[in-house]
Amino acid sequence: MRELTYNEAAIEAIAEEMRRDPRIFYLSTDALPPLLREFGPERVRATPITEAALTGMAIGAAGCGFRPIVDWRQVTFSFVAMDQIVNQAAKIHYMFGGQQRFPILFRASVGGGGQVAAQHSQSPYSMFMNVAGLKMFLPSTPHDLKGMIKTAIRDNNPVISFESGRLNTRKGPVPEADYAIPLGEADIKREGSDVTVVALAWLVHEALAAAETLAPEGVSVEIVDPRSLVPLDAETIRCSVRKTGRLVIADEAGPTAGFSAEIAALATEDAATFAQLAAPPRRVCALPVPIPYSPVLESHVFPNRDRIIAAIREVLHGSRPDVAA
Amino acid sequence: MRELTYNEAAIEAIAEEMRRDPRIFYLSTDALPPLLREFGPERVRATPITEAALTGMAIGAAGCGFRPIVDWRQVTFSFVAMDQIVNQAAKIHYMFGGQQRFPILFRASVGGGGQVAAQHSQSPYSMFMNVAGLKMFLPSTPHDLKGMIKTAIRDNNPVISFESGRLNTRKGPVPEADYAIPLGEADIKREGSDVTVVALAWLVHEALAAAETLAPEGVSVEIVDPRSLVPLDAETIRCSVRKTGRLVIADEAGPTAGFSAEIAALATEDAATFAQLAAPPRRVCALPVPIPYSPVLESHVFPNRDRIIAAIREVLHGSRPDVAA
Amino acid sequence: MPRSTTALATPRLSANLPPETQREMLRRMLTIRRFEERASADYLAGKIYGVVHSYIGEEAVAVGVCSALGEGDRIISTHRGHGHCIAKGADLNRMMAELYGRRTGYCKGKGGSMHIADFGIGMLGANGIVAGGIAIVTGAGLAAQMERKGAVAVSFFGDGAANAGPFHECLNIAATWKLPMLYICENNMYAANTAAAATHALPDVAARAAGYGIPGAVVDGNDIFAVYQAAARAVERARAGDGPSLIECKTYRWRAHTERRGQPDRRDLAELEAWRGKDPIARLDQQLRAAGGLDDAGREAIEREVMAALDAAIAFAEASPFPLPDEATEDVFAA
């Protein structure tokens, strides 16, 4: 199958949908050349640096029958638009009794690794997960990203496409034929029997590397990629944990009230899963600090395959008498 | 001991500190009459409706040696200031290598129950917890609120005082003598042996009512009030769970990646605590929806003493053979 | 007043408005006045929940502007939204039912006073966030421009909102893209308890229009003809593709910021009294009578009509069921 980069897959998904539906237009502080060339400046608008206004305008245009895409670019810049996101976009359909649809795709690049320091290395998706009324996803492959963006653009609600900056130039197979991946379906990126690693985005790849390292030792790692954050496929995750009896969560974000905390909670609060859990769940996350600039410091802050391996070894030793893992 | 309302306790704490330290001034879109009367319009400023600017200005003034207080009023309005909170206030001390201190108190009223609908009934503190670099608390009594605001004002970092709107007019004993309550110390609001209820703010009082109801049945409920969200007193919570073997978390906020998820995670990921946990932890939270207006709908969305009681009964029946609870 | 910082001001057109149009304006203003009187009473009686912001005293702004609009035009409102809904033609029954928290309300009881919307008539909603609607309706202006049907979009906002970032971001975008927009600042001299004089560098918000190269006019917001004229000219300009206008309507609210027991109104009572003397409804009534377009009988007929519609709305609301608790989990997402 032909290969595309993560970023190419996103652009291809958007271009295909824009060809299909003239109501789609694109707002961003920097017009993406490939889209601008094909669709022109009315549908691909270079705007002032006003993410708050762009977000609000998308809500209004959506309420009038259009299907806007707002590219916040770095998730960092979405914070100036937080009122429009939290107080308006997330609530407007509900608040108004469902009388109107607000189909909007928001794009936000997340993550670190580029030595661009605290402001430009953020992974705050759990902040958005906590807000009722927003759908969102964070895929780990070009294939998943393309399929989920297509679904999101066809969805009649605000949906946030979180995209991993670290993966932008990473290639992967992407079918030529049209396809879409539903939100709310986790994907098992590797089957295994000893431990479940729930990982997001770049850490899916780190987890795969960790699994390769551990395989020769006879440790069989199952890797679950939720892909979609809201809706979240709790059942696939719980199923895997019931099977392996052990849970490691790998996330580039910090742990506190993060995605990783939600996974630990939804796994342990489920009686059937709890009953099979042979060891305490482990979170492998960024240290709870702003992201520093110097490469020495930055690489120390982020999780990686080695920390995943260490966590897996830990949960394999922890064990509960009543559970035959 | 004399009694003050929750709100009076906050104002008294601020007034006492403002008398003590002339570097403290207060920014708000509505000048609070008692503070304005005593300290005048230079130190108690009625501002334009620009929470983003106020938040940024507080950072700048703090960096110049002042100790500003910014009253966002409803936490809802802090979302227009989110860039200044997340990208600036939380990171500036770290980003600049600790070269300057930024002592700021932010105040934000949280919670629902007043039929003011989705925008004005929010409890998004876990969104702030996820951001490294911010301290914050949410007390349940006038006594705790006064003591923690005093500590926060004397702290050399940005600290958010989340204050429960439901508790504003609730009275409680407050000593006349000067006192301060350190951040990061949970308070056991009721001792018990069968189940631990970790509750925040208004739900501490609902949990106390639930405990009263269950006592005659011989169910002994321990109620832990973290009070401080960052830093969070994990040890007191884990200790209590190790003792009771059962955990219920009661929070007015939604569950997803919420405070409640963090408590479930920090309790279960600790090996010693996990080993003593006899039943799956249970989250008693708001339904994951925007908060509706009509009283019928609103009261259905929020947790309460009855749901806490139901959750307690549930975890008392769930049980694990290897753990003698 | 009316004074003007730009070309917008024109000779009075009231003469050009047929009497029935003027009587309709009177009827709409009166509907708002009576609706708000009833809403305040029912709020204090505990039949309406949460918070209610009364529009009494400012009726000429909403009605004057909306009288210059067509069906395809869209507006957005603020936390003080009842007047704009009624002026744009919202159904009193569904409005009152929403305030009563009933499932027959505009928002099925989910929104309440601060969130009444009727997209069917181009009313894009009240909004609980100050300046929160400005960007949303600017998006409606962009939609109108892309639809190429000659529709315009109108942003109503207060003097307080005019100091907030979205005002600036959106006026610049609308001016740059020549969006068919009207920005209507309802300057009632206060943001809650805070006087505009203490938070604005200049007395006139309209003075900011020049910075974007768009017309900015100050009009007497209690003079419905002045408001109507300024709006009509701005609508003309917008439909012609010449871009947005900023119109500042000087007015005053008669009641406290919100309807709440024990919330003292910290404004100067003499000031309030003076403005009550400038009642926009009495003013139009007198002008109509002077022009022979209204007599006692005519006025009484309008009053009866308005009260009948209002009583019907109350009856409808009273008779409507509350939502079922489980409906709270519906409408989070659209299908």
Next chain:
Amino acid sequence: MPRSTTALATPRLSANLPPETQREMLRRMLTIRRFEERASADYLAGKIYGVVHSYIGEEAVAVGVCSALGEGDRIISTHRGHGHCIAKGADLNRMMAELYGRRTGYCKGKGGSMHIADFGIGMLGANGIVAGGIAIVTGAGLAAQMERKGAVAVSFFGDGAANAGPFHECLNIAATWKLPMLYICENNMYAANTAAAATHALPDVAARAAGYGIPGAVVDGNDIFAVYQAAARAVERARAGDGPSLIECKTYRWRAHTERRGQPDRRDLAELEAWRGKDPIARLDQQLRAAGGLDDAGREAIEREVMAALDAAIAFAEASPFPLPDEATEDVFAA
């Protein structure tokens, strides 16, 4: 140019500036130029990480404004911050060490190019968020007003930032409270790849000043005397308690928005060439020579001095250790 929308413009003062002051201005501009040349080279060589925004071409703005300031005055910068740091007197060693990610840097290696600050000299920091610094430095202006020591605060920001909400919120607050502020818009005609002409309703950001009742001036940002004069007048005004001024400096950046391999500069090359012809450093050099304040020897002496300081900074950075990994968990909170 220089043209002015207000009272700010004055007869050229260059004559009044002693030659040594003018030579010091030249030295500072040259220091910025050489520092940026070296930063770009070292970035492409992989010795500097992340992202670097070059100030080359705009030196007269930072140096012209900071030459009008005193030690107690405070400034804030943008993502394009090296020039402002140097103009305010920052230590080249600690700047370069920060770019090199070393623990001896201004931020102990935690901040990098976008976050260099030196509160000791009143440099409140570069900032990675467009318009993110405007409110922070306005708080410094409020602090200065409350301190009553006659200090002023200066906000440097780009044309792109001038369209963002904080610009409006802060100019209104500063004007209303008469804060001792200078708002310096560095209009280099682009926000990254987006032309200001496509995002601004009017060509002059300074035209927005009138909406707040404050002076707004447009000056040639490549003419250090024009910048200095406008700034000096604004500083005078601020110290006198008459409030803020907005000064728009028309200039141009010579390099791409950021130093990055394979990032094409989408601007018109002829335009770039034309602006390279308006080099602010060559211009001051010529003016000084014409006035007899500089000769070849003098210029060479300055060059040597600048290069010596820069080489020392590089040597300091190279010799400085990287932080220890565990230092990543320090400095989250102040004691």
